[in-house]
Amino acid sequence: MRVVRYHEHGGPDVLRIEEADVPTPGDGQVLLRTEAIGVNFIATELRRGSEFFPNRLPAIPLGDVVGTVEAVTSGVTTVSVGDRVAAWGVKEAYADYVVADSAWLRPLPASIDAGAASALASPAQVAYNILRVGRLSPGETVMVHAAAGSIGHLAVQLAKLEGAGTVIATAGSPAKLEFARSLGADVVVDYREPTWPDAVRAAVGDRGVDVVLDSVEGTVFQPSLELLAPFGRLVYYGFAGASGETARASMVDLFGIKYVVGTSFDQWVTHRPEEAEAGLIKLIELVRTGKLRTAVHATLPLTDAAKAHQILENREQLGRVLLVP
Ligand SMILES: NC(=O)c1ccc[n+]([C@@H]2O[C@H](COP(=O)([O-])OP(=O)(O)OC[C@H]3O[C@@H](n4cnc5c(N)ncnc54)[C@H](OP(=O)(O)O)[C@@H]3O)[C@@H](O)[C@H]2O)c1
The missing domain is CATH 3.90.180.10 (Medium-chain alcohol dehydrogenases, catalytic domain)
Structure with a gap:
């Protein structure tokens, strides 16, 4: 072979x-x-x-x-x-x-094509996991970084399906932003623009964002922390944009009652297998019924x-x- x-x-x-x-x-x-x-x-x-x-x-x-x-x-x-x-x-x-x-x-199910099946293998499950870890409540604002990616494009849709209010999608090109909008993002922001946090504030107001899903880190991490609303959660699950050392948060930045939580899918499966399995069953159904597009x-x-x-x-x-x- x-x-x-x-x-x-x-x-x-x-x-x-x-x-x-x-x-x-x-x-x-x-x-x-x-x-x-x-x-x-x-x-x-x-x-x-x-x-x-x-x-x-x-x-x-x-x-x-x-x-x-x-x-x-x-x-x-x-x-x-x-x-x-x-x-x-x-x-x-x-x-x-x-x-x-x-x-x-x-x-x-045989009706699920190869692309959708491959999304169910891990990207959809990771997207579901990060929203669970972010403890999203209905009506809350969610910001998905790298929103056009393999995991990101599913996270945008799942956030909506899980009852998010405003979903902000960030990505690095006009085509990606258009794609994220077509998947249901309410606000799209090019995070390659140095002023991107201002665009987020203009959209959500000074209170900030309730849940940030961050797989990019690098220069995106610190502004994301600053954009968190009181009681907001930043879910850290990757570092595609990091160069050199991974990000460090100052504990003082968390005094605004902000949470930073890391997650990895294998740890979730290890420690919460029932929750992960329930997620998979739900995701298969969402894909089968066309509610989650891959x-x-x-x-x-x-x-x-x-x-x-x-x-x-x-x-x-x-x-x-x-x-x-
Ligand atoms: N914690 C977990 O359990 C877990 C599991 C699987 C994957 N992950 C992580 O999740 C992230 C997304 O995985 P994925 O497979 O779905 O990838 P992906 O989102 O399809 O690709 C990565 C994206 O990151 C963005 N990016 C930002 N800075 C970048 C840079 N310097 N170089 C390359 N890309 C950069 C790019 O989007 P823009 O062009 O829009 O910036 C790129 O499309 C990865 O960081 C991966 O390691 C975590």
């Missing part, structure tokens, strides 16, 4: 197509025949070499895999051979066949993995990028 592998950290061109044996699943795991691979931003960070998430070389990029169960091992109770599933965080994902842990797999920016052959990474690093994507074998 074919895999995409890199032997050194670097730009997208370090990704090479190679031949490998079909992997053997261990206890509690399944073998999947790949239908589509969702390309996650973190895979580009790992490929470049991340001090926060060190990975061993050579490496096959991780990702979300939609596929059909080809083989199960003892202890697998959630799915059977022939089921179509969407697996999140598959460690060696860019391949014709992959091994996935079975605990979190559920058979998916956008695929590009579908590329596995052999174009470097191009897929380049799209993410050029910050071009409106929604998700998929690789197909």
